[in-house]
């Protein structure tokens with residue numbers, strides 16, 4: 001097994017902005033950086049339909065992407081806690097959302113993002129920033145939560161009827177909790 005293989009993406013969050021924040025996981029434990037270099041940023045944009053003009057991201061693009069990611073994570077954490085997001089985080093999200101030149105087009109099999117600008121990576125980040133504006137400011141706002149796993153604290157929107165979902169993902173954090181609970185259970189006679 002190659003030790004050079006980058007950690008896989010976690011793509012099961014239905015909200016684009018939160019799927020993006022999941023590219024850094026276990027922020028409060030042993031963090032896993034899933035965007036270690038500009039090439040992986042490009043991979044992430046591609047699998048999310050945002051590799052707009054086939055332009056390879058630069059180191060500066062990666063830096064901006066990570067700053068946006070952490071701004072969304074902090075702002076989302078504040079919303080989940082019922083407090084006000086920091087002004088600098090809101091400003092960065094709004095700036096990238098506001099200068100986004102990308103637009104959705106309807107195609108036979110669904111929606112695709114396109115751009116006519118010369119800054120396709122910035123436009124792709126703008127689409128993510130707009131998703132943050134909509135998720136943190138719109139109808140989903142009341143249902144934004146942070147994962148109960150103390151190492152994770154990943155963001156999600158709780159669409160469960162009883163508003164009692166606890167994990168960002170049942171496949172990762174939910175399973176982790178279940179396993180530790182089972183380990184702590186007395187052995188069957």
Ligand SMILES: [Zn+2]
Pocket residue numbers: 147148149152153154167168169173
């Ligand atoms: Zn989690």
